[in-house]
Amino acid sequence: MVSRNEKHTDVVIVGFGWVGAIMARELTQAGLNVVALERGPRRDTWPEGAYPSSIDELTHNTRHALFLQPSQSTVTVRHRDSDVAAPYRQLAAFLPGTGVGGAGLHWSGCHWRISPVELRLRSHYEERYGKDFIPQDMTIQDWGVSYEELEPHFAFAESVFGTSGQAYKVNGKIVGDGNPFDADRSTPFPLPAMKNTYSAELYSKAAAECGYHPFRIPSANASQAYTNPYGCQMGACTFCGFCSGYACYNYSKASPNVNILPALERESRFELRVECDVLKVETDSSGKKATGVIYRTSKGEEVRQTADIVILASFAYNNPYLLLLSGIGQPYDPKTGEGTVGRNFVYQNESGVTLFFGQDKFTNPFIGAGGNGVAIDDFNADNFDHGPLGFVGGAPIWVNQAGSKPISSATVPKGTPQWGAHWKKAVKDSFQHTISIHAHGTNMAFRDCYLSLDPTYSDTAGRPLLRITFNWHDNDVKMIRYVTDRMADIGRAMKPESMSVETKEFGEEFDLRHYQTTHIAGGAIMGTSPKDSVVNRYLQHWDVSNLFVIGSSAFPQGIGYNPTGIVAALAYWSAKAIRERYLKSPGPMVQA
Amino acid sequence: MKLRLLPVLAGAICVVQSSGAYAADADLIKRGAYVAVLGDCEACHTAHDGKSLAGGLALQSPLGAIYSTNITPDRDTGIGTWSYEDFARLMRRGIRKDGSSVYPAMPYPSYSKMTDEDLQALYAYLTQGVAPVSLKNRAPDIPWLLSARWPLAIWRLLFAPSPAPPLPSAPHDDTSDALVERGRYLVEGPGHCGSCHTPRNFVLAEKVQTAADGPKYLSGGFIVDNWVAPSLRSDDAGGLVGWTPEDIVAFLKTGRNRHGATFGAMNGVITHSTSLTDDHDLAAIAAFLKTLGPPPGVSVQAFHYDDTVSRQLFAGKMPSEGARIYVDRCAACHRTDGHGYPGVFPPLAGNPVLQGPDATSAAHIILSGGRLPGVAAAPSSLVMGSYRDVLDNQQIADLVTFLGQSWGNHGAAMTASQVAKIRQATTDEKKPVGE
Structure with a gap:
């Protein structure tokens, strides 16, 4: 029961990660009053990132200090419609963030753009490989927005994040040894690329010897001290290696908390309320207009916040979850293919190779940064001929030495006993002498992978849990096996003593029990038609025009890169449309 | 009776607001707000998590804590009844409206050098540009024998400079x-x-x-x-x-x-x-x-x-x-x-x-x-x-x-x-x- 109404505001934002912070900044600048609601606690560099307690692996990595505990809320998961979904009771495969900063506080810092062809994936594949190339049950589609339209927003987001990198082409001119597959840029990176670790140097050399095109990963770990356009400051990264899963103690990893919030908090039109869990979005009797949200405070009080504009900016699958709970839009039905909410749920499709060197070769894996490293894009996007290969998608391949922590990084060669004296000796022999290479691949959208409300399990507020129906498909296994073979070629060129390869087998099912990635996407996708998407090209809901749903939930299918770069660019793109068009004439910005 | 007077008062306010004098006052108040910034009144006269300029901040002295005072225009607990002359006497000589001396934590030896122009603006701001807050001043935590105010008068006579003749106006050009x-x-x-x-x-x-x-x-x-x-x-x-x-x-x-x-x-x-x-x-x-x-x-x-x-x-x-x-x-x-x-x-x-x-x-x-x-x-x-x-x-x-x-x-x-x-x-x- 709603016990209290808060004063009406112009904009209410659900979730305070990157999207929430960007939208709050942009819309307060446009003169609007903004209330942001964050379900988790307030967090900042101090005390969450206070050195030395911040670099505690047991607290952060093992016990997941910055993440949403399943006891608070969780999802259920199954492989197929005929299964009964079971709750995700222990955080493992993916880690939903919570608290101020969201995933932007605990991320690693790989800050990419996107390959232009991925934004029009279906059209591109149909044009190059013919209409029959895409399997029947693969529901991939175009995003409805082009790289050229997003380019200024990528550039501005990089200036806000203090991104370190080496450009390849700026305004059509080749300017340096960046990624030759990169699309044209309007500006160089705001900071020079980070220094390479020894492992990345070895990888870079071997990849070039194999005929590929190594480049340094664009990183939102600052290579130098930096002041962004908002006046917010960063310190230079020290390669301490405590990025993913941690709040950076050094102000070096870009986060909403470091790069936007200090400026936003000086803004009288902005209010951030923490520990406010949004239960639903309310609409008027026509169902065409959002009137605000209802949220539950940490004391269990239910509060109504009305607003002229509602922005969903929560963790990937929570955006579609809120739409499902609020009854906004038609839930997706995999049998008929009708409905859009929950459609095209995707993940990331990864594999890895670990190289073990002799005792005389020290790779110092404890040095690192989340966004640091060298990658090749020769097998990402459509940078290689898929015709004879028969699959859609690809993967960047990288040495991204993010810093080995003592507990989780006990890597040993295959065949080593899993405990006892032999295991201990292998850990000791390996720790200083290993290099890991990873493929960070695409996961295509399929008709039978989707989100819906669980019929069995509910949370403490009585809401049904979100149910994920997801499994691997042959297309993605084919892709990752092909890319893994290329990765192993490079690994062999680095001349290790031994090498272990982790890849996927045909028929292998999605395994929730070990960490893969938190790069979850889809479920409230953007597109060109309300028949197959939830939001239009401006991230505006097709039916409820004062509702914007922004984040990786809008990806129509998986991408090769990490998601944060395009998520930030989409937020700035949407904010620009709201500021320049929607506010002048509220209503749908694209006619269905 | 009071209620019946209200419309008359309201009328009077309207007259003041529509006259040119009010605009000049607003300008003076604005300048006074800036003088308050230059003098950093806020630093001492606002307690941690307290209302602006309502005092109560503990200032540690070797004898014990003293507390800054309420300088909002509240008539009972602040300076709402102070005339400009009362205010200027405090700022220049360290003597309060009741005749007692302030602790030297109040830097009146410095403030005594301020121009009349600035002090008048500051007075206008503190009495008209600040919201009144009712908060009683707190007595110092100094043992009673040492908390007597009369030695402060001697201190003032001995160590505080005689007030400098106020400058006609503060220099403000670019040479x-x-x-x-x-x-x-x-x-x-x-x-x-x-x-x-x-x-x-x-x-x-x-x-x-x-x-x-x-x-x-x-x-x-x-x-x-x-x-x-x-x-x-x-x-x-x-x-x-x-x-x-x-x-x-x-x-x-x-x-x-x-x-x-x-x-x-x-x-x-x-x-x-x-x-x-x-x-x-x-x-x-x-x-x-x-x-x-x-x-x-x-x-x-x-x-x-x-x-x-x-x-x-x-x-x-x-x-x-x-x-x-x-x-x-x-x-x-x-x-x-x-x-x-x-x-x-x-x-x-x-x-x-x-x-x-x-x-x-x-x-x-x-x-x-x-x-x-x-x-x-x-x-x-x-x-x-x-x-x-x-x-x-x-x-x-x-x-x-x-x-x-x-x-x-x-x-x-x-x-x-x-x-x-x-x-x-x-x-x-x-x-x-x-x-």
Whole structure:
């Protein structure tokens, strides 16, 4: 029961990660009053990132200090419609963030753009490989927005994040040894690329010897001290290696908390309320207009916040979850293919190779940064001929030495006993002498992978849990096996003593029990038609025009890169449309 | 009866509002608000989490805490019944409306130099531009025998200067002489910089009041809340010899510059006063400070960097236990070469705090941490955490001694017993000390 109404505001934002912070900044600048609601606690560099307690692996990595505990809320998961979904009771495969900063506080810092062809994936594949190339049950589609339209927003987001990198082409001119597959840029990176670790140097050399095109990963770990356009400051990264899963103690990893919030908090039109869990979005009797949200405070009080504009900016699958709970839009039905909410749920499709060197070769894996490293894009996007290969998608391949922590990084060669004296000796022999290479691949959208409300399990507020129906498909296994073979070629060129390869087998099912990635996407996708998407090209809901749903939930299918770069660019793109068009004439910005 | 009068009053207000006089008043109030910024009234007269200018902030004196007073226009508890003459008498002579003397924590010896014009504007602001808050003034925590106010009158007669004849108007144009004179006015008058930065004598009077009185003026050394106020003169014992006027302006405007960052008692000054001061006045303050030569017998040599320690640390050689602690705990931000990341993480090589004869501030920051105030021109409130529970007294002494003797610094060494005293005196500060 709603016990209290808060004063009406112009904009209410659900979730305070990157999207929430960007939208709050942009819309307060446009003169609007903004209330942001964050379900988790307030967090900042101090005390969450206070050195030395911040670099505690047991607290952060093992016990997941910055993440949403399943006891608070969780999802259920199954492989197929005929299964009964079971709750995700222990955080493992993916880690939903919570608290101020969201995933932007605990991320690693790989800050990419996107390959232009991925934004029009279906059209591109149909044009190059013919209409029959895409399997029947693969529901991939175009995003409805082009790289050229997003380019200024990528550039501005990089200036806000203090991104370190080496450009390849700026305004059509080749300017340096960046990624030759990169699309044209309007500006160089705001900071020079980070220094390479020894492992990345070895990888870079071997990849070039194999005929590929190594480049340094664009990183939102600052290579130098930096002041962004908002006046917010960063310190230079020290390669301490405590990025993913941690709040950076050094102000070096870009986060909403470091790069936007200090400026936003000086803004009288902005209010951030923490520990406010949004239960639903309310609409008027026509169902065409959002009137605000209802949220539950940490004391269990239910509060109504009305607003002229509602922005969903929560963790990937929570955006579609809120739409499902609020009854906004038609839930997706995999049998008929009708409905859009929950459609095209995707993940990331990864594999890895670990190289073990002799005792005389020290790779110092404890040095690192989340966004640091060298990658090749020769097998990402459509940078290689898929015709004879028969699959859609690809993967960047990288040495991204993010810093080995003592507990989780006990890597040993295959065949080593899993405990006892032999295991201990292998850990000791390996720790200083290993290099890991990873493929960070695409996961295509399929008709039978989707989100819906669980019929069995509910949370403490009585809401049904979100149910994920997801499994691997042959297309993605084919892709990752092909890319893994290329990765192993490079690994062999680095001349290790031994090498272990982790890849996927045909028929292998999605395994929730070990960490893969938190790069979850889809479920409230953007597109060109309300028949197959939830939001239009401006991230505006097709039916409820004062509702914007922004984040990786809008990806129509998986991408090769990490998601944060395009998520930030989409937020700035949407904010620009709201500021320049929607506010002048509220209503749908694209006619269905 | 009262109710019936209301419409009449309302009518009267309308008349005032529609007249030209009201517009002039609004302008005066606005100027007064700026004078309040220059005088940093907020820093002392607003309690932590208290209402603006309603007083109640504890100011530690050697005799016990005294509490700042309510200067909002509340008629019962504030200054709502004060005339301009009452107000001017307090500001110039330290005598309250009831005839008693104020504690010298109120820097009326400085305020006495303010122009009538500025005082009138300030009065207009405090009585008409500030919301009245009902909050009773709190009696000082000073033992009754010592809390008598009459000795303050003697103190006032002995040590407070006779009020300077107010200047007809404060200089405010762009010639370099005028800039220095404007700066002198701001520093010696409303800015009351000498309150902390001029050494005090045994009865807590500032030894000198103006630059004209001699080189002790703003020569530093006074300890406020376990922070050593550094010299603002051109010396290298914690002074500003290596600072350009632009460095001074950047520091006052943002709380940080290429040489260092604000901490401790200065944070409030940056937040409530200098970050809100206009650029012309900041330039004037800088121009004036740069006219102050070194105090007698103090080196004027600018800091000279010595890379011996930097090379040792880079090679993994630890010249001392303090060096080892430094590499473990400090070098990530301040770097083994001591250069830090200027503007973000303060350099320690050449940092004024580490050159003077008293390293209290360095030990205090290590114990309590620090939080840079976020201000309009630099919103990031960067934090150094507290090492109170991480390092013991001997370790902090070793560390401070290492800092004072490395990279060309010529600061004081410190002993564990000195650290113990500072630890004791600052015992509650486990959160980084901010505004």
